Amino acid sequence: MVSYVKIPSHLKPSDPQGPDLLTQERNLASFDVKELTLVLYGIKDLERYHTILKIIENDPVFDKSNIYFMGRNELFEHAIKKEKRLVQLIRENKWKVEELQFAEWFLDMPGPFGAHRGMFIPTLIGQGTKEQKEKFLVPALNYQIIGCYAQTELGHGSNVKGLETTAIYIPETDEFEIHSPYLTASKWWVGGLGKTANHAIVMAQLISNGKNYGPHPFVVQIRDMKTHLPLPSITIGDIGPKFGFNSTDNGFILFEHVRIPRFNMLSKFSQIKKGTGEYINPPNQKLSYGTMVLVRAIIISGVRVTLARAATIAIRYSAVRRQFIDKDEPKKLEDGSIVETSILDYTMQQYRLFPVIAQSYACFFTAKMMVNLYTEYTKQSSSGDYSLLADLHASSSGLKSLTTTMAVDSIEDCRRACGGHGYSSFSGFVKFYQDYLPNTTWEGDNYILTHQTARYLLKTFRQVTSHKNPEIYASQSNKNPTISYILQYLNEPNQKCTAITPSDFNNHEIQLRAFKHRVAFLIANVVDQIDNQKKSWNSMLVEINRISRAHCQYLLVQNFITALHQPSEDESLRMLHNSPALKEVMTSICNLFVLHTMEKDIGDFLESEYLTTPQARLLRIQVYNLLKEIRPNAVSLVDAFLIPDSLLCSALGRYDGKVYETMIDWASKEPLNGMTLDFNPNNDTFIRKAKL
Numbered sequence: 090m091v092s093y094v095k096i097p098s099h100l101k102p103s104d105p106q107g108p109d110l111l112t113q114e115r116n117l118a119s120f121d122v123k124e125l126t127l128v129l130y131g132i133k134d135l136e137r138y139h140t141i142l143k144i145i146e147n148d149p150v151f152d153k154s155n156i157y158f159m160g161r162n163e164l165f166e167h168a169i170k171k172e173k174r175l176v177q178l179i180r181e182n183k184w185k186v187e188e189l190q191f192a193e194w195f196l197d198m199p200g201p202f203g204a205h206r207g208m209f210i211p212t213l214i215g216q217g218t219k220e221q222k223e224k225f226l227v228p229a230l231n232y233q234i235i236g237c238y239a240q241t242e243l244g245h246g247s248n249v250k251g252l253e254t255t256a257i258y259i260p261e262t263d264e265f266e267i268h269s270p271y272l273t274a275s276k277w278w279v280g281g282l283g284k285t286a287n288h289a290i291v292m293a294q295l296i297s298n299g300k301n302y303g304p305h306p307f308v309v310q311i312r313d314m315k316t317h318l319p320l321p322s323i324t325i326g327d328i329g330p331k332f333g334f335n336s337t338d339n340g341f342i343l344f345e346h347v348r349i350p351r352f353n354m355l356s357k358f359s360q361i362k363k364g365t366g367e368y369i370n371p372p373n374q375k376l377s378y379g380t381m382v383l384v385r386a387i388i389i390s391g392v393r394v395t396l397a398r399a400a401t402i403a404i405r406y407s408a409v410r411r412q413f414i415d416k417d418e419p420k421k422l423e424d425g426s427i428v429e430t431s432i433l434d435y436t437m438q439q440y441r442l443f444p445v446i447a448q449s450y451a452c453f454f455t456a457k458m459m460v461n462l463y464t465e466y467t468k469q470s471s472s473g474d475y476s477l478l479a480d481l482h483a484s485s486s487g488l489k490s491l492t493t494t495m496a497v498d499s500i501e502d503c504r505r506a507c508g509g510h511g512y513s514s515f516s517g518f519v520k521f522y523q524d525y526l527p528n529t530t531w532e533g534d535n536y537i538l539t540h541q542t543a544r545y546l547l548k549t550f551r552q553v554t555s556h557k558n559p560e561i562y563a564s565q566s567n568k569n570p571t572i573s574y575i576l577q578y579l580n581e582p583n584q585k586c587t588a589i590t591p592s593d594f595n596n597h598e599i600q601l602r603a604f605k606h607r608v609a610f611l612i613a614n615v616v617d618q619i620d621n622q623k624k625s626w627n628s629m630l631v632e633i634n635r636i637s638r639a640h641c642q643y644l645l646v647q648n649f650i651t652a653l654h655q656p657s658e659d660e661s662l663r664m665l666h667n668s669p670a671l672k673e674v675m676t677s678i679c680n681l682f683v684l685h686t687m688e689k690d691i692g693d694f695l696e697s698e699y700l701t702t703p704q705a706r707l708l709r710i711q712v713y714n715l716l717k718e719i720r721p722n723a724v725s726l727v728d729a730f731l732i733p734d735s736l737l738c739s740a741l742g743r744y745d746g747k748v749y750e751t752m753i754d755w756a757s758k759e760p761l762n763g764m765t766l767d768f769n770p771n772n773d774t775f776i777r778k779a780k781l
């Protein structure tokens with residue numbers, strides 16, 4: 090890239106600066122960073138990581154040096170070039186999902202084929218019959234057809250049952266007629282639809298013999314395969330500029346009595362019989378919502394790397410950045426001279442940032458749990474057993490809501506912790522935040538999703554408590570954490586915390602009891618208000634959100650603690666258990682996650698009377714103790730995430746700490762610096778290219 094400003098060569102950063110400071114930080118670590126990285130990725134994935142990163146970093150098509158200076162059209166063009174090159178690489182290297190996941194992560198460029206890979210193909214796999222897979226999935230995998238997932242409409246997104254697009258079965262021709270009866274039925278927000286896709290999975294109300302069977306998925310060809318123009322009776326467009334995600338063509342589409350063959354209704358679970366239009370029921374009414382469950386689980390497993398990325402930038406920058414001389418503990422160099430304090434040494438900065446490191450590690454262990462639960466469900470459902478679906482739906486909805494909310498809050502916390510430079514695109518936070526933000530809305534708005542989790546929790550509570558002998562459920566409590574804490578609460582509704590010193594709060598048993606008691610207490614309270622005091626659902630929505638959050642926080646806490654203590658077959662966990670140094674630092678991080686989470690929601694723990702007010706104060710002191718304990722390891726804990734510089738794309742978070750050199754170098758490339766301003770009011774032109 091061209092530099093438009095010549096920076097005087099005599100200028101050097103003041104001493105000692107970034108690189109030295111980060112080296113000093115790295116020397117403080119109490120554990121082996123490479124070992125922790127291995128725990129996070131596992132041997133096989135770490136090999137994959139390096140192989141894929143090398144390919145991506147060496148390919149000029151993926152060069153991101155211009156990225157912060159691009160407008161929407163340029164961004165979209167860049168994204169489409171990236172998609173094409175990625176497809177070539179998939180073919181050349183025979184990449185499978187595991188490799189592709191790494192490639193997409195490193196590329197960090199939401200593109201027009203994202204919905205094709207992330208939603209169109211998974212829906213065909215999950216809901217198509219063998220014949221439908223042959224017809225649609227095979228060409229989709231070969232990128233001969235490009236698809237999208239068209240569910241949301243201009244007038245309805247959260248309420249899927251309220252969708253207005255119809256698919257009416259026409260027995261005479263054995264076809265469906267896809268129609269948008271109102272303006273509000275226009276599909277809207279659909280990723281890849283605006284300019285790219287030639288096929289769509291359209292969620293539409295299935296109507297046969299005058300009866301509405303609810304939303305079902307249909308494959309519809311939407312553009313001509315040669316001209317790429319919309320097919321007759323179909324109107325398509327891009328929905329326009331957005332808060333972020335502008336490298337993707339989110340689109341709208343309207344159908345005017347468009348006919349498709351009966352074959353195109355995805356029929357693995359429910360079918361319409363030829364001629365009679367008879368509806369064959371699915372084994373579970375919600376299987377047509379299957380893609381949402383899968384994508385929610387994938388989103389949860391991605392949160393750890395999002396948090397890790399934000400924490401890496403903010404922690405490294407805070408180590409490098411110095412402000413003020415601390416009057417009580419002035420920082421002295423070896424030669425005795427006094428320098429300004431690194432902002433990472435301020436306890437307020439630590440209190441804002443270290444919990445983000447802890448959240449990332451917590452999400453790492455819960456991602457494993459989510460993947461295991463999804464894998465178990467897939468295994469069972471392939472033999473017709475859908476009994477795990479309710480659990481999976483409840484935990485994936487609540488965890489998607491809790492963890493993505495946590496992630497966007499933490500990205501913003503980290504950005505602000507970088508002061509003014511956090512507001513510059515060069516911080517690496519701006520595009521990152523803009524592109525990540527829709528995770529709180531898509532695949533279910535984060536508040537709506539908590540209704541689903543709460544519904545499950547209330548149902549389970551009622552089921553257990555309405556039984557004459559609730560202990561009958563004890564055998565299920567090993568596998569079902571909800572039943573386990575409800576039983577514990579019923580047996581001991583007045584549990585009290587036994588901590589008498591701050592460090593007592595490091596006891597994992599005390600921590601677990603706190604979270605179990607709190608969530609069971611809150612659920613019991615909501616059940617009482619709805620069932621006995623006859624409160625309406627709407628009047629309880631704030632409490633509904635609270636119980637989903639409390640339940641999912643408990644899951645995060647439980648998964649972290651279990652990972653530290655329970656013997657496991659898992660290769661990563663065995664490495665963790667075999668290293669005392671790693672176990673020690675991970676225990677501090679786990680304690681910080683748990684106690685900081687408690688402290689933030691202290692009202693719930695006091696209200697449930699598990700804690701007393703003096704104990705709340707002790708807990709806070711223990712949080713401060715943990716910040717001090719973690720401080721020497723802070724930089725190494727983020728180094729262990731191994732987020733590459735090419736992905737961070739940040740002047741503030743670079744591994745080598747050369748913050749100031751990079752800031753001025755990148756600023757010199759701002760194209761505006763290549764223009765001169767014509768301020769003469771009599772001239773029409775305002776800006777022209779400068780002669781360099």
Ligand SMILES: CCCCCCCC/C=C\CCCCCCCCCCCCC/C=C/C(=O)SCCNC(=O)CCNC(=O)[C@H](O)C(C)(C)COP(=O)(O)OP(=O)(O)OC[C@H]1O[C@@H](n2cnc3c(N)ncnc32)[C@H](O)[C@@H]1OP(=O)(O)O
Pocket residue numbers: 129130190191194207238240241246247248249250280375378379381382384387388390391392393394397478479482530531532533534537541544545548730
């Ligand atoms: C450091 C370590 C490094 C490791 C290495 C890392 C490598 C790299 C890793 C990662 C990189 C990052 C990867 C992450 C990337 C992730 C990217 C993902 C991209 C995704 C792109 C997405 C684009 C967006 C797409 C969309 O948004 S599509 C549209 C989505 N729309 C919605 O979600 C709508 C939400 N609404 C609903 O789901 C429903 O309307 C409802 C709210 C659930 C209500 O439904 P309704 O039919 O009205 O049901 P109810 O009456 O309320 O309930 C009835 C009953 O059904 C049950 N139910 C409901 N839904 C489901 C379901 N889905 N499944 C099962 N059951 C369901 C419900 O519980 C009720 O049950 P009961 O009656 O028994 O109570």
Ligand SMILES: Cc1cc2nc3c(=O)[nH]c(=O)nc-3n(C[C@H](O)[C@H](O)[C@H](O)COP(=O)(O)OP(=O)(O)OC[C@H]3O[C@@H](n4cnc5c(N)ncnc54)[C@H](O)[C@@H]3O)c2cc1C
Pocket residue numbers: 204238239240241244245246247248277278279280334339527530531532533534536537630
């Ligand atoms: C970048 C991006 C990409 C997307 N990609 C796709 C795609 O590829 N395909 C697709 O089909 N969709 C896509 N979507 C759409 C997305 O799934 C929906 O926007 C999402 O499901 C939320 O629905 P909504 O917009 O109708 O929100 P609304 O339901 O209108 O929500 C608005 C507000 O009302 C509140 N609210 C609504 N109902 C209730 C209630 N019952 N109780 C309490 N509060 C309520 C919500 O909490 C929210 O705060 C995308 C969205 C974005 C932003």
